[in-house]
Amino acid sequence: MSIRRPLSASPASPLSLNDLLAIRYGSLHRELADACGGTPPALPKSSRRKLQKEYVDLLSRHMGLSLPPHVKGRDLAPIFSADLVRRQVDDSECEGWDHLMRRIELSGHPDLERLGHILRHQEMERSSDEPLRLPDSPLLDPATPILRQLWIEEGELLERLGDCEMDLLGTYSVEHGITLYYVRIGLVAEELGVSPFALGLVVYLHELAHLFSHRGVDRDSSDWDTDCFQNSSTYTLESIAQWYTFLVVAGRDEETAFHALLRGQSEPYTAFRVWRHEPLIREYVRMAMIEIRRSYMADNAKPKGSLFERVRQLVKFSKELP
Numbered sequence: 001m002s003i004r005r006p007l008s009a010s011p012a013s014p015l016s017l018n019d020l021l022a023i024r025y026g027s028l029h030r031e032l033a034d035a036c037g038g039t040p041p042a043l044p045k046s047s048r049r050k051l052q053k054e055y056v057d058l059l060s061r062h063m064g065l066s067l068p069p070h071v072k073g074r075d076l077a078p079i080f081s082a083d084l085v086r087r088q089v090d091d092s093e094c095e096g097w098d099h100l101m102r103r104i105e106l107s108g109h110p111d112l113e114r115l116g117h118i119l120r121h122q123e124m125e126r127s128s129d130e131p132l133r134l135p136d137s138p139l140l141d142p143a144t145p146i147l148r149q150l151w152i153e154e155g156e157l158l159e160r161l162g163d164c165e166m167d168l169l170g171t172y173s174v175e176h177g178i179t180l181y182y183v184r185i186g187l188v189a190e191e192l193g194v195s196p197f198a199l200g201l202v203v204y205l206h207e208l209a210h211l212f213s214h215r216g217v218d219r220d221s222s223d224w225d226t227d228c229f230q231n232s233s234t235y236t237l238e239s240i241a242q243w244y245t246f247l248v249v250a251g252r253d254e255e256t257a258f259h260a261l262l263r264g265q266s267e268p269y270t271a272f273r274v275w276r277h278e279p280l281i282r283e284y285v286r287m288a289m290i291e292i293r294r295s296y297m298a299d300n301a302k303p304k305g306s307l308f309e310r311v312r313q314l315v316k317f318s319k320e321l322p
Contacts (some may be wrong), residue, residue: 013019013057023185025162025182029182029188034094035203036077055208059209062247062282063209063212065216065217068215068221068223076178076208078178080180080182083181099123103291126205162311165166169188171207172210174230177211178208180200193256202258202261206241208235213240216268218290223293225293227298228299230298232305233304233305234268235268235307236305238268240286240289271304284314285311288314292305
């Protein structure tokens with residue numbers, strides 16, 4: 001039973017950019033959770049993990065790795081975050097994006113103040129299991145002139161994306177697993193002109209490939225030592241994840257979003273493209289990955305790691321065979 005509270009019980013606070021966009025992309029949150037096994041409120045368990053198992057099977061087949069029994073479905077389910085910026089930002093990581101987002105203050109704009117008032121009122125009136133019903137307001141559309149004027153210049157988002165070295169749309173960490181930043185995914189998808197849902201699946205698949213490369217076991221039941229994985233070159237880690245994401249999305253609906261995003265990404269995320277047209281390259285990349293995993297050393301002796309050199313040597317050797 002819901003308790004109705006008078007509107008005066010809590011004054012309407014200004015609506016922040018993060019509030020507005022989290023509401024705007026709430027449906028994206030629910031759709032991605034439905035497909036990948038996340039847990040927003042009131043999502044039926046029977047409808048979750050529609051794509052999670054399919055992605056796991058495809059990655060297992062392409063990477064020649066399997067997940068050990070102690071890695072459960074909940075370990076594969078993403079955490080969802082509406083954060084536009086990191087709460088703590090290292091000076092070396094993507095200051096440009098954070099400056100772009102932090103400089104915006106929507107409070108004080110009269111139309112947004114009124115929209116915030118409506119939403120706060122509705123939040124107090126509804127019961128905990130009722131969905132939030134969005135008012136019919138053009139302010140919730142990020143393509144409107146008001147939002148364009150207030151938070152971003154045309155194309156600036158993609159310029160910031162290419163400058164960033166941090167994981168902007170999603171992360172995989174040993175401690176917390178997979179996190180998807182669904183508001184950022186929605187914003188970038190709008191700018192790229194692709195489906196936010198498709199882009200979200202690409203990001204989830206990329207992070208799942210990180211998890212697979214770390215915790216997946218080969219035919220000898222070996223995985224990637226955690227310290228070695230965490231301290232390996234960004235080029236090595238991102239190239240492995242991008243390569244296997246590229247293989248899985250080929251011919252699928254997500255492929256368009258993958259290539260649209262790729263055009264704006266920095267070199268660690270695009271370097272894998274040199275492998276695309278080499279014969280037998282899938283086996284060579286896998287062999288190099290397994291060799292690095294079994295070395296029990298972090299692959300960081302060179303700035304770009306040794307993965308590309310190992311693959312190049314395997315390709316060269318195969319071409320020299322009679």
